[in-house]
Amino acid sequence: MSTVRTQTTSPTSPGAQGRDAGLVIEGLRLSIGGTTILDGVDLQAPPGQVTGLAGESGSGKTMTGMAVLGLQPTQARVAGSIRFGGTELVGASTRSLARLRGSRIAMIFQDPTASLHPMLSVKAQLTDHMRHHLGVSRAEATRRALELLRQVRVPDPEGALQRYPHQFSGGQLQRIAIASALACEPELLIADEPTTALDVTVQAGILRLLRRLCDDLGIGIVLITHDLGVMSALADNIAVMRHGRVVEHGSRYDVIRHPQHDYTRSLIDSLPEHQEPAPAESTPPGSTPPGSTPPGSTPPGSTPPGSTPPGSTPPGSTPAESTPTSHTEGGPDGR
Ligand SMILES: Nc1ncnc2c1ncn2[C@@H]1O[C@H](COP(=O)(O)OP(=O)(O)OP(=O)(O)O)[C@@H](O)[C@H]1O
């Protein structure tokens, strides 16, 4: 059963099929050697919003992200539809998918080293990427690389450009991987468990960074995480996957506060500190009331989203329900 409510962008609304619809996946099926991996995935990820993708291990979250980039295993058979900015990607040529990857759609992974070359300086990784995809001069690429490192708040950006991946902490590396993903100004960022491997205090800074990129740059983000606590603090919309299908999809508030599917309910019930926050019906999905805390931001000394064990962020809490804003991301060392 698929439960889909409170869609921020209805599949039938004007523009939903066009460029401003962002990512629209319909009936995506993927099988490998006769084994069904994705069994009709429906998912939307509008621009300027964080769409959370949750679900048990093996439910197909990563495979869905990889399929969007055309990076599924070579023996996989894919059917259904993945439209991005109105363009159909299922069946698109290898060449056009390669053009799309790293330019209009980027992906980051749990292990930031998966996105970075160990033998290349940060400068080389960021600028090569830009020169290849954007065709800018070396000087312009270096200027942009510095700006990106500032944007993701890597300490000492000038020095960082000259260094190599092994010379950074895990949190700093994830920031550099995000900078690399942003190098070509993508419209969609797929973040697959981007904070799972990081220390809890570092997680919060990365999550705030993702939220800021979404809000400031209007990038659509698909945030894959098994951590419903993180999800409830950061995502505008949440999709829950099980057995290769999205079984529930709606606004964060609806999915967390009024889960329709038994599986979603069991996920929420399993959160260790499942609390009932104050109702926030008046808060539309993806919006933050004036004067309230932007999603993912946390005051000094308080508990930031994602810095707690899974689920200890009150499920369904909105930023409006949390404490005042701090614009500090990570510690003074940029972790
Ligand atoms: N290269 C592959 N060849 C065959 N099967 C695969 C391959 N990669 C993944 N699978 C299978 O596809 C299914 C979905 O895997 P996927 O990695 O998308 O799960 P997931 O939801 O991301 O899980 P997790 O939360 O553990 O990361 C799993 O049953 C997995 O075993």
Ligand SMILES: [Mg+2]
């Ligand atoms: Mg995965």
